[in-house]
Amino acid sequence: MTTRTSLQSRLGIGLTLGVTLLWLLGVTASGLVAQHEMNEVFDSALEETAQRILPLAVTDILNRENGTGNQTTPAMKDHDEYLTYLVRDQQGNLLLQSHDADPRVFGTLPKEGFLTTSTHRIYGASAVSDTLYIEVAEPLAHRREAALEAGLALLMPLIFLIPISLLGVWWIVRFSLRTVVEFQQSIESRGAGDLSPVVGDRLPKEFEPVSVAVNRLLERLHRALDTERSFTANSAHELRTPLATALAKVQRLKTQVQSNQLKTNVAEIEEALRSLSILSGKLLELAKAEGGGAISQNQHNLVPILAMIIADFEGQVPERIILTLPEREVNSFLDPDAFAILARNLIENAVKHGSQNQPVEVNLSANGTLRVCNGGKVVPADQLALLRNRFARSKTDANGSGLGLAIAEAIATGANIRLHLLSPATGRQDGFEAVLNLVDAR
Known part of the structure; x- marks a missing residue:
C-alpha cells in the first residue's frame, strides 16, 4: 500500500x-x-x-x-x-x-x-x-x-x-475535489479486462488532459489486444490445419507401405508431426495467456467449466482424476477461456508427470481456491523454482513440451493472482501440488 x-x-x-x-x-x-x-x-x-x-x-x-x-x-474603604x-x-x-x-x-x-x-x-x-x-x-x-x-x-x-475552519476547509476541499475522487475510484475499481473509456466530463479544467490521455491509452491498448487476439486465432487456424492434413496423409501412407523399415520411418514422421501439432497448440495458448486477455469484464461461474474439463480427461485417463466441487457457484473475473487453458494445463501436467498408479486430486473450494495434486517423487527446491519458465522441466521420463506451467503462470500473472507450486504436496511426504485462488482475479 x-x-x-x-x-x-x-x-x-x-x-x-x-x-x-x-x-x-x-x-x-x-x-x-x-x-x-x-x-x-x-x-x-x-x-x-x-x-x-x-x-x-x-x-x-x-x-x-x-x-x-x-x-x-486616609482611605475611604479597603481597596x-x-x-x-x-x-x-x-x-x-x-x-x-x-x-x-x-x-x-x-x-x-x-x-x-x-x-x-x-x-x-x-x-x-x-x-x-x-x-x-x-x-x-x-x-x-x-x-x-x-x-x-x-x-x-x-x-x-x-x-x-x-x-469550525477545519471542518469548513475540509468540506470545501472535498466538495471541490469530489469529481477527481470519483475519477480516481472509477479507474481503481475497474478490473484489468475493463478497457472502456473513463468518464471525465465533470473533471476540473486542470485534470481534463489526464482524462483524455487515459482514454487514448485505453483505446490504443484495446486495439492492440484485439489485433493480438485476431492474430492468435488466425495463426491457430493456419497452423493446425496444415499440420492436421500432413498428419492424416502420413497416417494413410503408413497403411499403404509394406516394408517394415519404411513403416518405422513413417511412424517416426507421424510422431514428429503429432508432437509439432501439440507444441504449436501450446505456443498458441502461451501467446494468448501473455496477450492480456485473462480478465473478463463480468464474473463467471467456474464450476461447470471445471466439470466439463474433467469430463474431457475421463476419456483419456478413466477413473484417474478425483474431482471435488463446491455445492454453490464460484464466481470470478477470470476469463472462462483463460481458466479452461489454465486448468487444463495444470491437470495435464499432473496426469503426465505424476505417478501413474496414484490418482490426481482436483479440488475447487467454495472460497475459490483451486488445488491440483498428484503423487510422485519430490521435486527439489532448485528445480521447483524453475518450473515456471518456458521449456523448463523437472527430471522425468514423461513426454512434454515444458510449457504447461509457464502457460498457467502467464494466465495467473495476467489475472493478478499467485500460482503456488509445492513439493511435497500439502499433508503428504511426496507428490506435487499447484494452488491458486481464482476469486482474487482482478
Missing part, C-alpha cells in the same frame, strides 16, 4: 494550518497594537491623576498650621490601589502620600516626566515654581495583566473558530 498522502489531505491540512497561522499572526499583531494603545491610555491616566491631585495637595500643604511634616491620605503617589519638595522631603504608597518605589529626588523602573511606571509633575513635586506610580504587573487579558480575549474565539 502506498504511503503517499492524498491531494485532498494535503489541501485540507495545508489550508487549515495556513489559516490558523494567519489568525495567530493577526492576533499577535492586534495584541501588540492593543498593548501600545493601553500603554498610552495608562500613561494618560497617570498624567491626568497627577494634574488632578497636585492642586489639591499644594492647597493642603500650604494651609497646614503645624509645619510641613509628612501626612498620609486595591493600582495608582500610588508621593508629594515631596525639591530636596526629596516627603510631604504627602497615598495610604498604600511605598516610598522605596520612587527615586531619591523627584523628577518631572515619565520614568520606567523594573517594577513601576512613574509620572512626575511640579508646582509652585518647582518647589513641590508629585509623582504617581503604577505597577507594571498591572499593565502586563491587562495586556494578557486582552490577548486572551482575542485568542479565545480561535478555540472555537479553528475547529
Whole structure:
C-alpha cells in the first residue's frame, strides 16, 4: 500500500494550518497594537491623576498650621490601589502620600516626566515654581495583566473558530475535489479486462488532459489486444490445419507401405508431426495467456467449466482424476477461456508427470481456491523454482513440451493472482501440488 498522502489531505491540512497561522499572526499583531494603545491610555491616566491631585495637595500643604511634616491620605474603604503617589519638595522631603504608597518605589529626588523602573511606571509633575513635586506610580504587573487579558480575549474565539475552519476547509476541499475522487475510484475499481473509456466530463479544467490521455491509452491498448487476439486465432487456424492434413496423409501412407523399415520411418514422421501439432497448440495458448486477455469484464461461474474439463480427461485417463466441487457457484473475473487453458494445463501436467498408479486430486473450494495434486517423487527446491519458465522441466521420463506451467503462470500473472507450486504436496511426504485462488482475479 502506498504511503503517499492524498491531494485532498494535503489541501485540507495545508489550508487549515495556513489559516490558523494567519489568525495567530493577526492576533499577535492586534495584541501588540492593543498593548501600545493601553500603554498610552495608562500613561494618560497617570498624567491626568497627577494634574488632578497636585492642586489639591499644594492647597493642603500650604494651609497646614503645624509645619510641613509628612501626612498620609486616609482611605475611604479597603481597596486595591493600582495608582500610588508621593508629594515631596525639591530636596526629596516627603510631604504627602497615598495610604498604600511605598516610598522605596520612587527615586531619591523627584523628577518631572515619565520614568520606567523594573517594577513601576512613574509620572512626575511640579508646582509652585518647582518647589513641590508629585509623582504617581503604577505597577507594571498591572499593565502586563491587562495586556494578557486582552490577548486572551482575542485568542479565545480561535478555540472555537479553528475547529469550525477545519471542518469548513475540509468540506470545501472535498466538495471541490469530489469529481477527481470519483475519477480516481472509477479507474481503481475497474478490473484489468475493463478497457472502456473513463468518464471525465465533470473533471476540473486542470485534470481534463489526464482524462483524455487515459482514454487514448485505453483505446490504443484495446486495439492492440484485439489485433493480438485476431492474430492468435488466425495463426491457430493456419497452423493446425496444415499440420492436421500432413498428419492424416502420413497416417494413410503408413497403411499403404509394406516394408517394415519404411513403416518405422513413417511412424517416426507421424510422431514428429503429432508432437509439432501439440507444441504449436501450446505456443498458441502461451501467446494468448501473455496477450492480456485473462480478465473478463463480468464474473463467471467456474464450476461447470471445471466439470466439463474433467469430463474431457475421463476419456483419456478413466477413473484417474478425483474431482471435488463446491455445492454453490464460484464466481470470478477470470476469463472462462483463460481458466479452461489454465486448468487444463495444470491437470495435464499432473496426469503426465505424476505417478501413474496414484490418482490426481482436483479440488475447487467454495472460497475459490483451486488445488491440483498428484503423487510422485519430490521435486527439489532448485528445480521447483524453475518450473515456471518456458521449456523448463523437472527430471522425468514423461513426454512434454515444458510449457504447461509457464502457460498457467502467464494466465495467473495476467489475472493478478499467485500460482503456488509445492513439493511435497500439502499433508503428504511426496507428490506435487499447484494452488491458486481464482476469486482474487482482478
